[in-house]
Amino acid sequence: MNTGEPKGQDRSSDGAWTLVFLAWLIAGASTLGALFLSQVMDIVPCVLCWYQRIFMFPLVFVLAAGLFPFDARIVRYAPPLAVAGWTIALFHVLLVAGIVPETIRPCAQGIPCKDQPIEWFGFLTIPSLSLIAFSLIGLLLLLTYFKVSK
Amino acid sequence: MKKRVQVNKDVQIKKEGIQLKKTIFIGSAVLLVLVFVIGIFLYERDRLDRSAKAAGQNLTFLARAHAPGLGPAEAKVHLVEFFDPACGTCREFYPLVKDLLKANRDKIRLSLRYAPFHAGSDNVVRILEAARKQDKFWETLETVLASQPYWAPNHKAELEFVWPQLKNLGLDLERIKRDMYAPEIDRVITQDLADAKALNVTMTPEFFVNGRPLPSFGYEQLKKLVDSAVAKVY
Numbered sequence: 001m002n003t004g005e006p007k008g009q010d011r012s013s014d015g016a017w018t019l020v021f022l023a024w025l026i027a028g029a030s031t032l033g034a035l036f037l038s039q040v041m042d043i044v045p046c047v048l049c050w051y052q053r054i055f056m057f058p059l060v061f062v063l064a065a066g067l068f069p070f071d072a073r074i075v076r077y078a079p080p081l082a083v084a085g086w087t088i089a090l091f092h093v094l095l096v097a098g099i100v101p102e103t104i105r106p107c108a109q110g111i112p113c114k115d116q117p118i119e120w121f122g123f124l125t126i127p128s129l130s131l132i133a134f135s136l137i138g139l140l141l142l143l144t145y146f147k148v149s150k
Numbered sequence: 151m152k153k154r155v156q157v158n159k160d161v162q163i164k165k166e167g168i169q170l171k172k173t174i175f176i177g178s179a180v181l182l183v184l185v186f187v188i189g190i191f192l193y194e195r196d197r198l199d200r201s202a203k204a205a206g207q208n209l210t211f212l213a214r215a216h217a218p219g220l221g222p223a224e225a226k227v228h229l230v231e232f233f234d235p236a237c238g239t240c241r242e243f244y245p246l247v248k249d250l251l252k253a254n255r256d257k258i259r260l261s262l263r264y265a266p267f268h269a270g271s272d273n274v275v276r277i278l279e280a281a282r283k284q285d286k287f288w289e290t291l292e293t294v295l296a297s298q299p300y301w302a303p304n305h306k307a308e309l310e311f312v313w314p315q316l317k318n319l320g321l322d323l324e325r326i327k328r329d330m331y332a333p334e335i336d337r338v339i340t341q342d343l344a345d346a347k348a349l350n351v352t353m354t355p356e357f358f359v360n361g362r363p364l365p366s367f368g369y370e371q372l373k374k375l376v377d378s379a380v381a382k383v384y
Binding site for chain 2: 014017021024025028029032035036040041064067068069
C-alpha cells in the first residue's frame with residue numbers, strides 16, 4: 001500500500017513530464033528554425049510572423065521552467081501563449097490560402113505576408129509549419145492537463 | 151526497517167529519474183543547437199558555391215561600358231560598386247574603397263553603378279551624370295558625398311540643398327540643369343536599376359569583385375575578397 005501509491009503517482013508525473021518535454025522540444029526546434037530563416041537565410045519576417053514569434057519564443061523558456069522541477073501548473077501558464085500563437089498562425093494560413101480577403105490583411109506595406117518564400121512538398125509554407133507546431137504544442141499541453149488532473 | 155529501506159529506494163529512484171530527465175533535457179538542447187550550427191555551416195557553404203557559379207553569369211550585368219570608373223582598363227581585378235548618393239554607408243565606404251584602389255594600384259579598376267533607392271536620389275544621380283559631361287564627375291561625387299548630411303536629412307534627397315554645395319567646383323550649373331534630364335541619362339539609370347535587380351542588389355553599397363558578391367557585408371569582407379582576387383590573378 002505504502003509503496004504502491006507514490007510509485008503510481010511518480011509514473012503519471014513521468015508521463016506528464018514527457019509530454020511537456022516534447023512540447024518544449026517542438027517550441028525549441030520552431031524557435032531555432034525561425035531564427036535560421038531570418039538570420040541565416042535572410043528571409044525578413046512579415047508582421048504576422050513576428051506576432052507568431054512573440055508567442056513561440058517564450059514557450060521555450062516557460063516550458064523549460066515547468067520541467068525542473070516538474071510543475072503541473074504549467075498546464076495553466078503555457079496554453080495562453082500556445083492558443084494565441086495558434087490563432088495568429090491559423091489566420092496567416094487562411095490569408096495565404098486566400099480564404100481571408102486581402103482587404104483586412106494587416107501588412108499591406110513592407111513585407112507582404114501573402115508571398116511565401118518557401119514551399120516544401122507543395123503545402124508546407126512557413127505559416128503552415130507554425131500552425132502545425134502550435135497545434136502539436138497545444139495538443140501535448142491538453143494531454144498533460146488530462147494526465148495531471150486524473 | 152523494511153519500510154525505510156523501501157523509502158530510501160524510492161528516493162533513490164526519484165533522484166535517478168531527475169538525473170535522467172536532466173540528461174535528456176540538456177542532451178536535446180545541445181542537439182538542437184548543434185543541428186542549428188551545422189545547418190548554418192552547410193547553408194553558407196552551399197551559398198558560397200552558388201555565388202561562385204553565379205559569378206560567371208553576373209559578369210554580363212557588371213561589364214557595362216557606360217559606368218564611370220577609376221583605374222587602368224587592363225587591370226585584371228574588376229571591382230563594381232552599386233551605390234546610392236543619398237546612402238550614408240556608401241558615404242562612409244567611399245574613402246575605404248579609394249584606399250583599396252591605392253593599395254592595389256594598376257591591379258584593380260573600379261566601376262560605379264547607380265542604385266538610387268532613396269527617395270529623390272535619382273535626381274542627384276542625374277547631377278552626377280551631367281557633371282560627368284563637364285569632366286567633373288569625381289569632384290562632384292566627392293562634394294556630394296561630403297555634404298550628404300545637409301541635402302539628405304531624414305534619408306530623403308532634397309535637390310534645392312544640393313545646388314549650393316556645388317558652387318565652388320567650377321561647374322556650369324545652368325548646363326547641368328539642362329543636361330540632367332537628357333534621355334541618355336534616363337537610360338543609364340534604367341539600365342543600372344535593371345542590372346541591380348538582376349544581381350539581387352537590394353541594399354547599398356553592394357560590391358562585386360570579378361563577379362563575386364560579398365559573402366557578408368563589411369569592409370573586412372570586401373578587403374579579403376579583393377585581396378584574394380588580386381592574389382589569384384597576379
